Amino acid sequence: MxxxxxxxxxxxxxxxxxxxxxxxxxxxxxxxxxxxxxxxxxxxxxxxxxxxxxxxxxxxxxxxEDFYPVTNPQGYCLIINISKYDSGSDITLSLAERQGSDRDVDRVKQIFERLRFIVKIKKDLTAEQLDDFLHEIKKSRDLAKHGSFVCFLMAHGSHDCIYGKNGVPCEIRNLTEKFKSSVCRSLEGKPKVFFIQACRGSRRDRAVARSSREQTDEAGAPVYNSAIRPAEGDFLLCYATTPGSAAFRNIDSGSRYVQTVCEFIEKYFRELDLITIMTKVSGYLHKNPVQVKGGLYHVVPQKVDQLSSLVSFDPDRARKA
Amino acid sequence: MxxxxxxxxxxxxxxxxxxxxxxxxxxxxxxxxxxxxxxxxxxxxxxxxxxxxxxxxxxxxxxxEDFYPVTNPQGYCLIINISKYDSGSDITLSLAERQGSDRDVDRVKQIFERLRFIVKIKKDLTAEQLDDFLHEIKKSRDLAKHGSFVCFLMAHGSHDCIYGKNGVPCEIRNLTEKFKSSVCRSLEGKPKVFFIQACRGSRRDRAVARSSREQTDEAGAPVYNSAIRPAEGDFLLCYATTPGSAAFRNIDSGSRYVQTVCEFIEKYFRELDLITIMTKVSGYLHKNPVQVKGGLYHVVPQKVDQLSSLVSFDPDRARKA
Missing domain, CATH: 1.25.40.20 (Ankyrin repeat-containing domain)
Known part of the structure; x- marks a missing residue:
């Protein structure tokens, strides 16, 4: 000011x-x-x-009009982190604990509260609980007063799904489509932004050596290969990686992608729109491959972008009511 | 200056x-x-x-470094337009002539020549001819001197393929992956931008009335549902529509999407980066649905964005050699 x-x-x-x-x-x-x-x-x-x-x-x-209007509060920021998977059934056998992911939750919460979002955290949901929780949020009366909607989905994943704690896959399309304007009028014309920290396959530039501090969000469970299809506009899906590829997470410091996203949003939210910030994230990750014992691994984030205006997270842009 | x-x-x-x-x-x-x-x-x-x-x-x-470097000439701009489909075989029975698409070719050529691209036009290729042509371009010696690569793919399409004039599908992934840096070193670290004017399914907001001036790039041929997978960075795929949806074309004035893209690039290439221009395109199309006899139809373009820097098409940014 x-x-x-x-x-x-x-x-x-x-x-x-x-x-x-x-x-x-x-x-x-x-x-x-x-x-x-x-x-x-x-x-x-x-x-x-x-x-x-x-x-x-x-x-x-x-x-x-180049920007979507900003409100105060800006909106919900949901942080879904599925870290501990059920043991004992065949399907969850290969889904190891996602160590380090609590660091991501803390960091996202810190940034988005500062940006005047209402942060809600849910951990270790089953596929059904996740579906129910998002449906409940979608029906929430507050939503109509909010200018935007942000959701971090952090879990084991494969192609176009993430896995609930019980090992049951949730198609990302089914999760995002709950908020499309035809079934969620209170978010009509508002940006709906998803950040997805999960593997989309197991492809890497080279094999990862064992006993390293880096893990991947990879899972050996069945592959679901359906297309993402947010039927309408104003969606932005930010993936940690390209289809078919693995995402990396450090068991001490958290996910390289989520941590970098938070760092760059914190640094640039006043001067740059979200897409430009996310391009800077990609540029940084491009120049700084993930170091694991035995080699360097390149990560290419992907944005699937159906926005019709620029997104600003600057809370000072909020008009007075 | x-x-x-x-x-x-x-x-x-x-x-x-x-x-x-x-x-x-x-x-x-x-x-x-x-x-x-x-x-x-x-x-x-x-x-x-x-x-x-x-x-x-x-x-x-x-x-x-926020921008990819610009060169003079900027690079190839390939315009692939498949308009007239073979008749006589079962598979091409439903692929009508894409009337109006020559207007798109003319307009793209006009703009990109002005932006100092080397424009190459290919019309009515079979799937095999398209594959061969892109392979030949990929091997071209000039490519290493160019700062970027642009390709318009305009044809009938379905999910993640477009159809050659003989009705044989080409997966878009297979076309784009020819230019990924692991197999095309001369474009390493340079932006590779594809504009895709084709249907990705037949979904529309409502049925289109007959005998209108608008057509869709829809085809009744088999659906190929594989994921787009440009294995590496620096790709930008700009689709006229979202997965599963139809794209519109006017038989007099050309495709709404391609014409709007050209208009906005022409208007903003000096002041804005490409992604911001394309967001303006989406905003314009959002506010101006396609009018056909019987109703209005909303089109939501989609960008699949793996860029690591901003893209400028301003030829005046080219450094002197």
């Missing part, structure tokens, strides 16, 4: 005949229309106050 | 002790490090000339 930005001054005191031209120059040189003064007013709001500045107001609203 | 930007002035004449701090303020307020003066020099280049400004030079290089 600042006293008055150049854009606000243009909106307040530039002559009506030239206000729009001045505004265009400022915007082209990177001026931020979303800045608020100490009174919580933005340049578009100042421009709207004066009828003869409708051209500038329209110009500023055009830029405003 | 301009005489000197504030960043260049900081690089040239700010006191070494404060140059980096000034540079940071300018960058944070949106200054464009990539601007060239009339002599073709950029701020990072000016900063590199003075040894005592290494901190500013490093800062500017950090921003420079």
């Amino acid at each position: 600042s006293e008055y930005t150049p854009l606000m001054l243009a909106a307040i005191s530039a002559p009506p005949a030239t206000a729009a031209a001045v505004g265009r120059v400022l915007l082209d040189s990177g001026a931020d229309w979303s800045m608020m003064n100490y009174g919580g007013m933005t340049a578009p709001e100042f421009a709207t106050l004066q009828e003869e500045k409708s051209e500038l107001a329209e110009l500023l609203r055009g830029h405003e | 301009s005489e000197y930007t504030p960043l260049m002035l900081a690089a040239i004449s700010a006191p070494p002790a404060t140059a980096a701090a000034v540079g940071r303020v300018l960058l944070d307020s949106g200054a464009d490090w990539s601007m060239m003066n009339y002599g073709g020099m950029t701020a990072p280049e000016f900063a590199t000339l003075q040894e005592e400004k290494s901190e500013l030079a490093e800062l500017l290089r950090g921003h420079e």
Whole structure:
């Protein structure tokens, strides 16, 4: 927040005949229309106050529309972490404890609370419990007041599913489609962002040596190969890896992907939109392969992006109610 | 191009002790490090000339690395348009001529030549001819000199394939994987961008009335449901639609998606990176559903994004050789 930005001054005191031209120059040189003064007013709001500045107001609203609106609170941030798998049945035999994943939960919680999300954590759910929990959230009355929806899914996985603690697969498509606008009107036109830390297969650039501090979220259970199909717009799915590939997790420090996502969101949430931040995450991971005993392993995250506007997590962009 | 930007002035004449701090303020307020003066020099280049400004030079290089380097020419832009399908065999019975698609070819050619790409057009290939053509391009010696690779695939399609003129499906994964860096070293670390105008199924928001000017790129042929799997980084696949859904084409004006992509690239290539442009395309299509006799149909484009830097198509960013 600042006293008055150049854009606000243009909106307040530039002559009506030239206000729009001045505004265009400022915007082209990177001026931020979303800045608020100490009174919580933005340049578009100042421009709207004066009828003869409708051209500038329209110009500023055009830029405003590049972003989904931000609310306070921003929305739910669900953290689903399935770490301890049932033993004793055939299907869970190969699903080892996902050591280090609690570090990811702590870090995500820390960042998203700071960004004024309402953080809800669920651990070690069965497939059915996960399905029920997401359905309950989807029906929640608060959702309509929220500007966005974020969900971290962290578990063992395979192709397009993650595994519940009982080893039963949940198709990611079925989880995300609960929130599509045709069945969840309260999130219509709002960004629905999923971060998925799970293997999507077992492919790696080379074999991982044993007794290392790195594990993969790989599972030997049956492969489900159906396509992700969020039927409608405004979805963003951020995967730790490409289809068919393994995801890495360090048993001391947590998942490389989740930790890097948190670090970069924390660093850039004020200045960059989410997609650009996530491209920086990919660039960082590209330059910094995972080191495990015996070699280096490249990880290529994947975004499946059906957004129709830019996403900002900056809580200061929230308009007053 | 301009005489000197504030960043260049900081690089040239700010006191070494404060140059980096000034540079940071300018960058944070949106200054464009990539601007060239009339002599073709950029701020990072000016900063590199003075040894005592290494901190500013490093800062500017950090921003420079947000983008993939641009070359002149930028690279190949392949336009594959399969419009007329063989008749007479069972499999091509349902694959009608893709009327209007020549308008798309013309428009893409116009834009990408302006952006200093080498445009190559291939029409009405069989599945085998398409495979051979892409393989030949992949082996091309020029590729190593190019900074990026763009390919438009426009055809009838289904789930994760497009159909050759003989009705034989080509998996999109097989086409894109020819250019992954493990088998195409000359494109290693460079953006590989595919635009896919084809149906991925027959789902629509409602049934299309007959005898309209809009057609869909739908085909009744067998469904291939395998996952897209560009094994490595730096791929961007831009689909006209989500998995399972139909894509629209107007028999007079061409495809809504391709035409909008061209319009927005033309409008924004100097100021925005490709992903942000494509998000604007999605926003526009979201607000402007396709009108056909009997109703309005929403189209949700999808990006599958494994880029590790931002992509610019601005030919003026090309460094001199």
